[in-house]
Amino acid sequence: MASGTIVKGIGGFYYVKTENDSVYECRARGKFRKDKVTPLVGDIVEISVIDEEKKKGSLDIIFQRKNELLRPRVSNVDQAVIVFAAKSPAINTELLNRFIILAEQQHLDVIICINKIDISDEKFYGEIVDVYKNANFDVIPISAEKRINIDKLAQKLYGRISVFAGPSGVGKSSLLNAVDPSLKLNTGQISTKIERGKHTTRHAELMEISNSGYIVDSPGFTSLFLEDISKEELQNYYREFAPFVGKCRFSGCSHVHEPQCSVKEHVGREISHMRYESYVSIYNELNNERKK
Numbered sequence: 001m002a003s004g005t006i007v008k009g010i011g012g013f014y015y016v017k018t019e020n021d022s023v024y025e026c027r028a029r030g031k032f033r034k035d036k037v038t039p040l041v042g043d044i045v046e047i048s049v050i051d052e053e054k055k056k057g058s059l060d061i062i063f064q065r066k067n068e069l070l071r072p073r074v075s076n077v078d079q080a081v082i083v084f085a086a087k088s089p090a091i092n093t094e095l096l097n098r099f100i101i102l103a104e105q106q107h108l109d110v111i112i113c114i115n116k117i118d119i120s121d122e123k124f125y126g127e128i129v130d131v132y133k134n135a136n137f138d139v140i141p142i143s144a145e146k147r148i149n150i151d152k153l154a155q156k157l158y159g160r161i162s163v164f165a166g167p168s169g170v171g172k173s174s175l176l177n178a179v180d181p182s183l184k185l186n187t188g189q190i191s192t193k194i195e196r197g198k199h200t201t202r203h204a205e206l207m208e209i210s211n212s213g214y215i216v217d218s219p220g221f222t223s224l225f226l227e228d229i230s231k232e233e234l235q236n237y238y239r240e241f242a243p244f245v246g247k248c249r250f251s252g253c254s255h256v257h258e259p260q261c262s263v264k265e266h267v268g269r270e271i272s273h274m275r276y277e278s279y280v281s282i283y284n285e286l287n288n289e290r291k292k
């Protein structure tokens with residue numbers, strides 16, 4: 001018996017990395033199929049070794065999952081590293097807020113990286129950094145190019161399973177290369193990266209970084225549709241609302257149009273205008289979808 005993590009799954013084979021750093025090719029026991037349980041990349045499992053020399057095993061036990069992401073299909077992801085660039089391309093806060101909602105919905109910790117600070121001035125990106133810091137997010141202004149704060153990011157990745165998310169061109173691959181140069185990920189070549197994306201969405205894979213953590217090798221949250229989110233639960237994904245939710249005049253307050261709303265009363269104070277407006281706009285969007 002040995003325990004480990006499924007780092008890859010292809011055609012009914014599961015590749016399990018064990019604590020002593022070996023990778024075993026395993027078939028899942030029949031009982032999983034019978035119980036309709038599909039092993040997932042990220043699963044913490046117990047295997048029995050069938051052939052030590054050929055590194056073959058049998059997957060016997062899947063331990064309870066902390067969570068399960070649909071796209072990419074992986075389990076036990078600890079955190080989302082959401083990357084935007086201070087400049088080229090400019091930060092799209094609307095998109096950033098949507099990435100955050102997806103991460104919060106999956107109960108992932110959130111780390112926001114504002115990359116390429118070497119080509120921008122703090123007076124341009126500093127305000128955005130403050131908005132998210134004040135909303136209780138971990139924000140790292142960073143530069144892959146000039147290696148600013150790379151050690152901070154590396155520390156955050158230590159011992160955890162992380163998924164990188166963000167638009168293309170913001171420097172996700174560059175940041176990963178900066179953390180672990182042996183990864184040698186392609187950067188700046190959109191076409192070849194799309195190929196890689198296509199390949200990996202079918203087979204999500206965990207990539208080990210400098211022996212210290214795992215990265216989900218796939219484009220991150222590929223879909224930005226906020227499916228399966230009800231307008232009522234949206235407030236839970238704006239963490240800075242939490243102290244005020246439940247303190248409004250009306251129970252079930254949407255914080256959009258009701259009077260004596262505790263959330264609205266704190267806009268411009270603990271809650272930034274930008275984040276509140278984003279909430280209202282997405283709330284209305286979800287509301288309209290429902291009516292269709």
Ligand code: GDP
Nearest residue numbers: 116143144145168169170171172173174187188
């Ligand atoms: P990805 O699509 O998010 O993986 O982005 P890439 O890592 O491929 O980077 C896109 C482009 O931005 C490349 O041309 C990189 O050289 C450039 N880039 C990445 N990080 C930085 C940075 O910190 N500063 C500057 N000036 N350019 C960067």
Ligand code: ZN
Nearest residue numbers: 248253255261
């Ligand atoms: Zn309210």
